[in-house]
Amino acid sequence: MSADTADGLTRLIHEVREVAVGPETTFDSGRLTVSLEAARGCLADPALADVRLSWASPGESVRIVKVLDAVEPRTKGAGGGGIFAGFIGPDRVQGRGQTHVLQGAVVVAAGYLPRAQEAVVEMSGPAAALSPLGATHNLVVEFTPADGAPWEDVDRALRRGVLALAVHLADAAIDSPADAEQHFPAPRRPKAASNRSRVGVVTNLQTQGTFKDIFVYGRSFSGGLPTILDPGELDDGAVVSGQFGHPSLKNPTFMHQNHPVVAALRARDGIDLDFAGVVISPEPVVAGQKELVSAHAARLCAAAGWDAAILTKEGGGNADADVALKMDALEDAGVIAVGLFAEMAGPDGTGPPIVVPPERATAMVSTGNYDERLVLPAVERALGGDTVALLDRPATDELELPIAVVYCSLSPLGWGHLTCAPEVATTPPIAEGAAL
Amino acid sequence: MRVGAPRIVPTRGIPYPAGDPSLGPADEAAWRLRLVQAAMAALGTPVKQPTVFEVA
């Protein structure tokens, strides 16, 4: 084994096939039982007066509204150095060794926070397949803030509590045999003998202040500069989301743990490309800073010897600029750039698809049209709230909503299968006078 | 520039296009005045394509 592959990350996958509530938190032969008392203990905080926990499983007539963050249960186990460093584990760079993954179960926070935009997950019906949480057993955490607690404290308590609960669940599986083991070598160095192209991913994180912030090793990434991460660091929870805007275009912690482009690059690593690593970048709100971090990110990729980069964003039209600027800067530096964009083409799909397109780069992947409308059938039970904020209707009603409200439905990290295509074959534009 | 508006005055941040919270109240009001004056100067200037008018 070469030095490049000796280290890296091994994921020990424990598949959750059944969930229950019981006196103790246990994992046995695919059955995850959670102790509500222990779970509430994870979330105990002066800012939270009360938390309520319930399972929402695939196929049930359940809708989760006001969805905030979602976290996959993971743990490094005893001596592993901790996970979610900066929040749960100590301040230590992670991404190597073994990580236990409780696959098929997710801890989901749901409820009102200021600036959060209405976000819906369906456990059955036509929209269930549009969200990753439609296919997982979700332990939904609802909460009542303590009297007089500042919302910032409620947000903080919830984030720490949900992460702690996720670790608590995963800890129950440490002694179980894994259903699968996946080994991912650390990225190869630029000088490694290979004639394959070096391809990496640049992931922009929406950093716009409280309730719209992303944390890297426990610190707000607002005001930061782009940096390089080892993909294993994402597995181990280096990136935690506190960003509750744009439900269809957000990247919850779960998505960073299971970064789809990282997964796609790992699948081709050593076969038809060399996976070069991950660059994360903030999405500043000031135009000049957008240009600065974009130029900086492009230099990092070039310095790390990348031949090509895939760019991802988080958030609405303004975040298109963060992808477009980086694509152009990369192409200028001789690095091929492919950007993932959701289209904003209007309900009838006739508007220009990209708010801020690149000027020189041209390779784009579509994750669907943000404005397309959906009808969600009535459900028996709703979690996260009694009403749907956008429509002011009971949360269990039949609802007509834009797909933009469905959690991760247009995942900028490329989780989904949606794309857009012209309704009929396109024809070349008509030159002035040609038709007359 | 990218969206094609003919006359553009750059500001200091998306959340405060007509202000700058990092300044004290008096300095911020003075900045806002210069910003609006720059916009007025832009309105009085012939342009043929998207043009950026920096605040003096």
Place this chain on the structure above:
Amino acid sequence: MSRVVHYINQFFAGVGGEDSADTPPTSRDEPVGPGRRLAQLIGPEHEVVATVFCGDDHASGDPAVIAEIIELIGAHQPDLVVAGPAFTSGRYGLACARVVAAAAAAGIPAVAAMHPDNPGLDEAGSAPVVASGEVARRMGPSLDTLAAAVRRLLAGEELTSDDGRVGAVPRRSRVADDNAANRAVDLVLGRLGGDTNSTEVPLPRFDRVTPAAPVDDLGAVKLALVTESALVPDDNPDHLESARATKWLRYGLENRDTLVPGEWRSVHGGFSTVWANEDPHRLLPLDVARRLEGDGAIGSLYPAYLVTAGNGTSVGNARRFGIEWAADLRHSEVRAAILTAT
């Protein structure tokens, strides 16, 4: 015999120019203006049974007027609605596009004609639009194209680019075989392999905005403040959306020299509104605009501001707001505007 109803503006109806831009929807039981030539061109088997016209400001300023127009059109039980040609006229093009979109939505086949750069084009939605020339001087060939399109539609055929069809072809969500991340890797590998063209998203065509002539006498003109920062009265009385706005609003500034914190609030969902709510002038510079008005640097300030939320707003809606704002402000004799953009 097929029944055709023709929609035109007040100018082509011979009612008047800008001074008559407020003409309400009106119906005549005969071809009018360009409709007379159109009637000849579409042949004896089809008849222009009526003409409905409306002033440009009226038709483009208030979407409710379109419903009135459709009602007048519907009374003639048309087999097809024809609108324009609107050339590059923004308000007329917007009205024609909305008329054909509304007719199509009501189940009446419809076609409009305008120049491909007309800012109203996208409002036609999925209703077909054929190209016209840039200016009314090109009326003749524009009517030839339109009449040919009318004959094809009345024969039950579809319009293609060969018929001069312009405008966006609707893009629809589809479920791909692979997820977007894997497709991105495929695209990277294709590009690394020398493919320079593949993409899932065609590069959009952006508006070429013709810059307005400079205003050299600001001390003598009325200036408006407009914004897409979603600044509204604190209780958001008209329920402006925080994202994907479908409307814009007007709030009075009469007898106000400043915006008092606490009385105003930004409901924009795309940025932190903490700073704006501390001091609303950070979004709308009323304080300094009043000062410049007092100094005589600005002739007068328009006594209201126009506002929407520019957050995830479709380009189609944003374009419509722009046309409506321009019509509204022009009608109020505003000659300059400062837009604070977030």
